[in-house]
């Protein structure tokens with residue numbers, strides 16, 4: 001399918017192998033108590049086929065950064081470009097379409113629909129896009145996350161780690177270029193979390209996906225190629241190829 005933005009650019013031809021670029025983005029929330037500057041000018045490029053962890057103290061702007069990068073929220077100023085397309089130039093419909101066709105999302109709380117089986121939860125994005133998902137496509141993605149046998153179970157009949165793997169399958173089913181994950185292992189024990197991290201790692205290594213993952217856990221962050229550190233809405237560091245101990249040391253430096 002050819003995707004077109006409002007000014008009729010051909011998006012689909014340019015999204016593959018293109019980075020997610022944040023260019024001086026700010027996000028200011030207005031509340032009764034005054035203005036909150038959640039992001040204060042973040043510039044960063046998430047390279048294609050890279051795995052980046054985003055870390056920082058609570059309230060430093062990690063979720064806001066992810067939401068802006070994914071087009072779920074619009075920055076107050078600055079630009080976000082995904083696959084060469086400036087998100088500000090897209091209508092809501094164009095943005096929805098770009099998200100649907102190029103991005104996947106994984107949340108800490110899974111966000112699965114309780115009444116649907118694993119199979120139907122995974123099929124949902126395709127159905128919402130108006131496609132009749134082939135049973136084999138959905139089965140393949142469930143097999144990819146190690147859940148081929150459990151396709152008929154509802155979320156309440158699955159463990160936390162299994163539910164998170166269903167949500168990763170749901171993110172992968174539309175063959176996105178980028179997966180954004182906000183604390184995907186936050187609710188999981190260490191060994192279950194490790195399976196989820198290995199899965200994300202292998203989507204980068206074997207399928208060339210770009211993964212951007214918010215985490216509080218230095219060990220989780222060590223699965224990434226690099227770690228972007230935020231503090232008070234600004235980028236304050238970037239570690240490449242660091243292990244868990246180095247990442248933990250950097251975090252405690254920031255928290256001092």
Ligand SMILES: Nc1ncnc2c1ncn2[C@@H]1O[C@H](COP(=O)(O)OP(=O)(O)OP(=O)(O)O)[C@@H](O)[C@H]1O
Nearest residue numbers: 029031036037038057058059060061062063064065
């Ligand atoms: N809808 C909103 N309205 C007002 N302020 C908000 C809103 N969403 C976030 N904020 C504020 O923006 C700042 C950044 O929030 P954000 O959720 O991005 O932080 P975070 O780094 O993800 O934190 P955590 O680690 O606790 O999830 C915080 O001060 C937060 O209170």
Ligand SMILES: [Mg+2]
Nearest residue numbers: 062063064182
């Ligand atoms: Mg958050």
